[in-house]
Amino acid sequence: MTTHADDLTQRIGAPVELAGVAVRRPSKVREGIDPALITTDATALLKRGDIDIAIEVIGGIEPARTLITTAFEQGISVVSANKALLAQDGAALHAAAEAGGRDLYYEAAVAGAIPLVRPMRESLAGDKINRVMGIVNGTTNFILDKMDSTGAGYQEALDEATALGYAEADPTADVEGYDAAAKAAILAGIAFHTRVRLDDVYREGMTEVSAADFASAKRMGCTIKLLAILERAADGESVTARVHPAMIPLSHPLASVREAYNAVFVEAEAAGRLMFYGPGAGGAPTASAVLGDLVAVARNKLAEATGPGESAYTQLPVSPMGDVVTRYHISLDVADKPGVLAQVATTFAEHGVSIDTVRQQGKDGEASLVVVTHRAPDAALSGTVEALRKLDTVRGVASIMRVEGE
Amino acid sequence: MTTHADDLTQRIGAPVELAGVAVRRPSKVREGIDPALITTDATALLKRGDIDIAIEVIGGIEPARTLITTAFEQGISVVSANKALLAQDGAALHAAAEAGGRDLYYEAAVAGAIPLVRPMRESLAGDKINRVMGIVNGTTNFILDKMDSTGAGYQEALDEATALGYAEADPTADVEGYDAAAKAAILAGIAFHTRVRLDDVYREGMTEVSAADFASAKRMGCTIKLLAILERAADGESVTARVHPAMIPLSHPLASVREAYNAVFVEAEAAGRLMFYGPGAGGAPTASAVLGDLVAVARNKLAEATGPGESAYTQLPVSPMGDVVTRYHISLDVADKPGVLAQVATTFAEHGVSIDTVRQQGKDGEASLVVVTHRAPDAALSGTVEALRKLDTVRGVASIMRVEGE
Structure with a gap:
């Protein structure tokens, strides 16, 4: 041997x-x-x-x-x-x-260990990558998977991750998305042949994700993952890079990535939809x-040669989060009286955001309203939420979650 | 632009x-x-x-x-x-x-388009690959997926695949596993740094897979896929390479590979379990x-250099199919009378094959017996089936399917 x-x-x-x-x-x-x-x-x-x-x-x-x-x-x-x-x-x-x-x-x-840098730098060197969407942090995937499968809250799931050695004593880098954002910057640069720095990556952690969010996700046939999403704009002239929790349909291959595994979806013009899956750390x-x-x-x-170096010839600008086109799942606590839905719907319309579905639930003068939007720029969506907060019939915004992968 | x-x-x-x-x-x-x-x-x-x-x-x-x-x-x-x-x-x-x-x-x-040759030749060049299991033929996966999701028989699903352009007018190379076997030979050579020729690959097609087989698979929490399976023997001194239909648990990532997609699972000593997924043709x-x-x-x-060439330094022999350790799912048509199960069980024991589960169903003097074995060498399993055929209480062997991916 x-x-x-x-x-x-x-x-x-x-x-x-x-x-x-x-x-x-x-x-x-x-x-x-x-x-x-x-x-x-x-x-x-x-x-x-x-x-x-x-x-x-x-x-x-x-x-x-x-x-x-x-x-x-x-x-x-x-x-x-x-x-x-x-x-x-x-x-x-x-x-x-x-x-x-x-x-x-x-x-x-x-x-x-997932071969990803080499396939993107070399195997796809003759193709055009338009989108990368991935689970690139094992700790947060472990926590979210626990919350999904057991109904546990964030803190309980984090405690289990810590006990099992999946989360560090100070889990900030993982749960606030810094680790994923660094990986997102590296992958965006490779995918789009440009330069994306950590500061260019929009970042939201997953510490606010609640058991109620998972319940909402389940009602929509979704689960929640912390995703790194890198996209080339439709006109090809700019890119976006972001890390945040998002609802994705259970039918999406990333939805079935369990425990501390990582997986990255790559959409290329000629190759189509590829996925790379494996252990993300250790x-x-x-x-x-x-x-x-x-x-x-x-x-x-x-061979007295060198491999591929940096390929940043496209020099595409990185657009701000406001330009990203996405969908929102919004849970509102509202007054349980006639006219509330009309007022809420008007606010969406004023911001040019079209509503996909609305679900109302009421009891004892209190009510909740769950709105899922169609696709719109993030700036319009977040502007809508700010305006909703100011309505006197809206008592609070219980949660906001982006919906991706459809 | x-x-x-x-x-x-x-x-x-x-x-x-x-x-x-x-x-x-x-x-x-x-x-x-x-x-x-x-x-x-x-x-x-x-x-x-x-x-x-x-x-x-x-x-x-x-x-x-x-x-x-x-x-x-x-x-x-x-x-x-x-x-x-x-x-x-x-x-x-x-x-x-x-x-x-x-x-x-x-x-x-x-x-x-799935980056697979490069990751295996280069990304995993510092690791030891022990097992490769993949869906490497899109036509047969499309047919099996149709049979699974619609309950269609083989011919009906093949006709649909042909109509949609997924199968050629003469589908022999795909459905008899020749295409998959060629890919298996190439992947085995790369994975184990040895030489594996097409003739070394054991091959069974999937034309005999029936709607009844899918019903049996469902009862076991499985589906059926045409798999290329390449393994390093436990002692590391030989390898095996085979292509055949097999039942795999629904929880296995390969089970959810739909339509004409391909996916390959690679198990490496240090990297762990990796999967590569994407369109396999077109x-x-x-x-x-x-x-x-x-x-x-x-x-x-x-650079006046060359990339990695053939790496076949291990020169590991390719063992015959009889040495492969696997499990069988066997459906028998038997006489509905006392003592049949004892006779069948004795036959398994005589061949050193241990039974995992047995299910009996009887009606009108006819009965069926479904036996799932524990792991055993394929030679012992196929020897058992030959002996079962000779029992006077066994009227026929309705189907045999290997069980993998557990």
Whole structure:
């Protein structure tokens, strides 16, 4: 039986040698790693002169950014899993890689082990991607799946996710959508051959999603997912990038993505509707993606070539959220008296928003009104909601949720 | 707005020029193609001296094989969509490509536009694939999906598929599993870094699948799909490759692949369970895959490098179907009298096959017995069925179907 190092050698065409491992805590026992390879000085390791490829799995902005830049200056190619850094400074890093004539690969930065960066950068290089819609955060999908399947509230589901190790002690990056937004920025840039930075991505977390929202979703034949949605405008002249919870029909393939799995739908002009599914996080899946990149970069090195660099030639502007065309599911608490529906309907009409369905429920002088709109610009929809809040017959807006995937 | 040719230029880093198109019927009107580029002499086109990349979408063994070989001799890289040829002569074609220092890419040969060859060859190059299970033929999936959703019989569903253009006038290659078997051979070679030829793939078609089988599947919470299943043996020393209809649980992601869509499940040691889903055939999806390969091969050409070639270093033997471990769902017509079940159970025990569930139904002296086994080698299972046929209380074996995906 061949060992794993032998497999890598066969697949690359030359042996790879682990030259050093830079860590913060050198005293920690690391099974299978020769202690002589451990150092705390990453910069010295990069400058040693005999390194071909560096793997960066530190995460965060610094010192990762400086180290990657140092690597390129030293003529070292880089495999990174750093979504935050790539979403913030991808353009500068790609430029540094190109200046050094080296590779920057980062399959592990988005959706863990799911091959996504390479298929989008390479397999679909002859096609035109119009839309990407994905579940790119396993923690929030686990929480939402729990809420859907057990009827639990957000806090209860979060507690279970934390207990099982799916959520970190501070879950902010996941539940507020920052992690998904970073991945969205990276994917949008690749999909549309343009530059999308983290700041360009509209972001809403999922901490406000309630058991009542799931009940509403079920009545519509939907479930709720935290989605990253990247779209090319109908005229092709701009793109949008956003992360928010949304209702999607149970018939949509993303609806059946359970637990902490990730899945990304890609709609391309010629290829049609593709989906990529798998574990979105975890040590072993990340290692699979990193080693896949390592093999590619090592092969490029042997061939004295580089793989595809940044492709941002379209330079399409990123439109604000207000321009995104979507649908709203709105739950209103209203006075239970005649004329309320007419007043509400007038408000929608005044904002140019057309109503798909209305459902009224009343008891004891209180009533609720659930309105699902047709497609309209987000600015018109949110303007409608603001106007509804000001109606004296509307006691409150219980929830607003976008409806996608139809 | 950029044109498509401009996009290709940007993504490759140099313009691509259509040098010629070899066709069988030059008089056919081809919109958008300069008639001066059309020729019937493919060999002369390849030998003209100014060709860098040839795209082969003829299909079949000859003249495709001779033309591809000629291309490599002329230092021309090849993008092919030819599954039959690759499944039969992949090793020789890869050797010819390597001898000429050129690329052979064939993403379009398997599962149409779904990026599958590249992710398996490159993204998972640092991982160990243990199992691939996929729906790789859209025609048969359309037919089986119709039978499942409407209760139609095989012939009725086939007629509809033919009327809608999903099945060819002679559907043999699809319904007898030859098309799927060719794709299975290609995928098995890539997955296990070995050589698997079409002849190594066990193959059963789906023409015998009946409405009664779907009724049985439903009772078990299953549906029926024509699957390509490629497995590494538990000891890692051999592989198996097979195509046959099988019952899979409705909870399995492949169960919800509808109409003519394809989907492939890949289980890798580190990455875990991945799925790739999309349209498996059609002109536009095939074009997407071919153009993706064209961009990659053109980039390699510019870098004076080649992409990954054949990786067959493991040279694992392909075991016969008898060694495959699976489960059987067997429907027997039996005499409705005491002792039949005991006799049947004894036959299973004699062959070392353990029974999972038995269901008896009787009326008017006739009875049926449905047995679902535990996992056992296919040879033991088929031996059991042969022995059952010889029992005087067994009037006939109504159907046998393997159960997978659990």
